[in-house]
Amino acid sequence: MITAEQKPMKELVECVRPFQRILLAGCNECVTVCAAGGRKEVGILASALKLQFQAEGKPIEITEITLERQCDPEYVEELVAQIDKVDAVLSMACGCGVQEVARRYTDKPVFPAVNTKFMGASERQGVWAERCQGCGDCVLGLTGGVCPVARCSKQILNGPCGGSTNGKCEVSSDTDCAWQLIWDRLKALGKLDQYEENIPAKDWRSGRGGGPRKIVREDLAS
């Protein structure tokens, strides 16, 4: 999933301050799962903002809505019913959702309520960790299902480096050494011969190195 974290309250309060009527829009997908911008968080943030402005003596109106997905125009269209009744939109979706809302409702200020962080997985309740950087040319098949691009601090394709100690990365003792994980996994698979093979330099043009990316499926595109 795409993970996100709510922005600090102070920042959110300041971005809402110039407006009287706010549409607070959550998203039912990734940000719901990582507890950053789903229906529940929409309720909590709406309540906190109302408290703040009530205390200042200038209460604001907040309309709460949580869309099925904010990254698809079909769902963003649902805001049509509310959009004219508000002065601005505060979106709790990831950056993709915020941009879809901004693209559809061109004359309405739209603000992000969360900081979008990374593509990750849930390690345990309340903990999410980075797993993929969308490099566009996946090497997981060579590395035992552990990504050296997203999980090695140096993104090295033939590791580990000298900073690997007791399975941890020199960058932080909280971070597993991806190459230790790769070694362990290949060993468990009986594929250590694969480890011996050098992975050639990666062509980063399939990733962000090639500028903004797009997928076009001719069979589906209208």
Added chain:
Amino acid sequence: MENFEPVIVAYCCHYCAYTAADMAGSKRLSYPPNVKIIRVPCSGKVDMIHILKALEKGADGVYVAGCLEGDCHFNTGNVRASKRVAYIKKMLDEIGIGGERVEMFSMSAGMGERFAQTASEFTEKIRKLGPNPARAAA
């Protein structure tokens, strides 16, 4: 301000604090009528939104009362509740309402005295703090 009578909402776990309130009653212990008790099946049932809504609707203070550590009927509901309370406190500090208006307490079903004492002390603390700024300005 002199006549300020704080409104306190207390989310009380059915298995401990709620029964402790009952015990306080049986023992004829008095505690301030400011405290409005809401019975919950476990303190872990109390979500952040419940605490915020109470404040938004005019409570001056809110507390959650759950079982003693290790005694939760559902194992860890009380631990979860206290983590949520800690989170809300931080958020309330950030928005200028003040985290000290929200608290977590623990007690067992037999602690009628502790229930009454907690209710009195918390009410006095909120009385000193004054009205919830969100209510005062509204």
